[in-house]
Amino acid sequence: xxxxxxxxxxxxxxxxxxxxxxxxxxxxxxxxxxxxxxxxxxxxxxxxxxxxxxxxxxxxxxxxxxxxxxxxxxxxxxxxxxxxxxxxxxxxxxxxxxxxxxxxxxxxxxxxxxxxxxxxxxxxxxxxxxxxxxxxxxxxxxxxxxxxxxxxxxxxxxxxxxxxxxxxxxxxxxxxxxxxxxxxxxxxxxxxxxxxxxxxxxxxxxxxxxxxxxxxxxxxxxxxxxxxxxxxxxxxxxxxxxxxxxxxxxxxxxxxxxxxxxxxxxxxxxxxxxxxxxxxxxxxxxxxxxxxxxxxxxxxxxxxxxxxxxxxxxxxxxxxxxxxxxxxxxxxxxxxxxxxxxxxxxxxxxxxxxxxxxxxxxxxxxxxx
Ligand code: HEM
Numbered sequence: 001x002x003x004x005x006x007x008x009x010x011x012x013x014x015x016x017x018x019x020x021x022x023x024x025x026x027x028x029x030x031x032x033x034x035x036x037x038x039x040x041x042x043x044x045x046x047x048x049x050x051x052x053x054x055x056x057x058x059x060x061x062x063x064x065x066x067x068x069x070x071x072x073x074x075x076x077x078x079x080x081x082x083x084x085x086x087x088x089x090x091x092x093x094x095x096x097x098x099x100x101x102x103x104x105x106x107x108x109x110x111x112x113x114x115x116x117x118x119x120x121x122x123x124x125x126x127x128x129x130x131x132x133x134x135x136x137x138x139x140x141x142x143x144x145x146x147x148x149x150x151x152x153x154x155x156x157x158x159x160x161x162x163x164x165x166x167x168x169x170x171x172x173x174x175x176x177x178x179x180x181x182x183x184x185x186x187x188x189x190x191x192x193x194x195x196x197x198x199x200x201x202x203x204x205x206x207x208x209x210x211x212x213x214x215x216x217x218x219x220x221x222x223x224x225x226x227x228x229x230x231x232x233x234x235x236x237x238x239x240x241x242x243x244x245x246x247x248x249x250x251x252x253x254x255x256x257x258x259x260x261x262x263x264x265x266x267x268x269x270x271x272x273x274x275x276x277x278x279x280x281x282x283x284x285x286x287x288x289x290x291x292x293x294x295x296x297x298x299x300x301x302x303x304x305x306x307x308x309x310x311x312x313x314x315x316x317x318x319x320x321x322x323x324x325x326x327x328x329x330x331x332x333x334x335x336x337x338x339x340x341x342x343x344x345x346x347x348x349x350x351x352x353x354x355x356x357x358x359x360x361x362x363x364x365x366x367x368x369x
Contacts, residue, residue: 002255006156011257012240014266016276019302020295021252022244022263027303034245034262037152037166041179042144050242054304062308069120070308075315078120082315085116086323088127093328097357102333105324105353110138112320120312122189131188140181147178239268241301267298328357 003010013019022030032054033039039051046052049061068074089112096103111134118126126134152171153162166172244263249256257263270276276296288294291310292302300307307313332338333356341353 005151006153006162007158008156009258009261010264011261012264012266013252014269016270016273016296018253019265019270019298022265023295023301023303026250026252029248029250030244030246030263031304032245032247034243036243037154038148038150038175041175042148044183054247065308070312075311081119082116082319085112086319088115089320090323090327093324093357094359097328097359100356102354103357105355107138109320110134113316116316122193124189124192132185140185143178144182147175150175239266241265241267241298242305244305265298270295271297327359329360330355330357
């Protein structure tokens with residue numbers, strides 16, 4: 001589908017064949033990111049690996065995260081962090097189970113995921129931070145996520161008109177505020193790292209990066225099955241992959257796509273296409289590759305700009321699900337039925353699911369951990 005947003009051609013691909021042509025055949029022609037206003041604000045002028053343009057800087061960052069965050073060795077060495085955060089999640093739910101009170105599963109999962117990633121990336125235990133609590137962090141992330149999805153008119157009306165409307169409507173200032181709150185948090189974290197002098201052990205990404213900046217020459221009975229994972233990653237918070245931009249004129253599915261066009265891959269629609277799936281909502285007992293080799297299911301994207309955090313993401317998901325499903329039975333609060341659950345997806349991480357946990361009788365008399 002070709003759309004025209006102001007002066008920018010935007011092409012949305014919603015078939016497996018087109019996705020394969022973009023992400024495989026023309027990966028190199030389409031693997032840069034457009035310079036959108038929201039992404040620039042969020043990434044301090046496109047310094048982030050996810051939003052930077054394709055080129056030497058991106059390659060260096062990809063090498064760095066591959067080495068310091070996502071290598072099999074690091075993955076193994078971070079195991080204790082994942083386990084400690086998992087223990088914390090189980091303890092929190094156990095407390096609710098004992099008193100038979102509601103637990104907000106969205107908040108519990110956010111706390112587990114954010115706590116794990118915060119420690120991996122920043123080397124600090126978020127639960128012990130005195131400058132912010134988990135509810136506030138969640139608010140900041142949601143605010144940044146919401147503003148990150150906003151298309152600014154400046155992106156599509158470069159004559160100055162878009163710039164003016166973005167300022168008069170308050171859109172620019174809202175985006176700025178949301179991202180500067182996150183920036184303050186990151187600055188605080190960096191400051192803490194410098195204060196405690198935790199630079200040389202490379203036990204987290206920030207210390208490794210700071211070390212590079214300071215000494216640049218040195219850097220040269222229950223079984224979670226793939227069905228559970230697929231069910232989770234089938235419902236990504238965003239129905240589209242991150243935007244790409246064509247770096248040359250290309251042809252996809254017989255259509256001419258000009259250089260500098262904005263490309264969106266609609267993985268949500270492809271993942272439910274009845275031409276590819278007989279029953280897209282149920283993947284039981286199907287063995288599909290969700291790691292970017294099968295273009296009908298692309299939760300992590302594919303090609304050069306695919307998700308480098310895929311293995312970590314899968315491990316966190318697996319551990320979170322395992323802790324929630326193995327240790328507890330779940331029931332609705334009084335008067336609530338399955339029909340009362342709002343299953344509509346709205347492209348954000350802001351849906352609440354409150355349930356009552358119970359320890360299965362086999363576990364009641366055992367101390368869990
Ligand atoms: C289940 C969890 C996750 C899912 C479903 C997911 C999904 C995605 C998707 C769809 C993309 C865009 C791919 C594209 O545009 O082709 C992406 C990019 C990215 N993801 Fe993930 N992700 C997950 C976990 C993580 C984690 C844990 C990290 C890091 C801690 C991470 C870091 C990144 C980065 C840095 C990029 C940008 C890559 C680039 O532009 O070169 N992701 N992810």
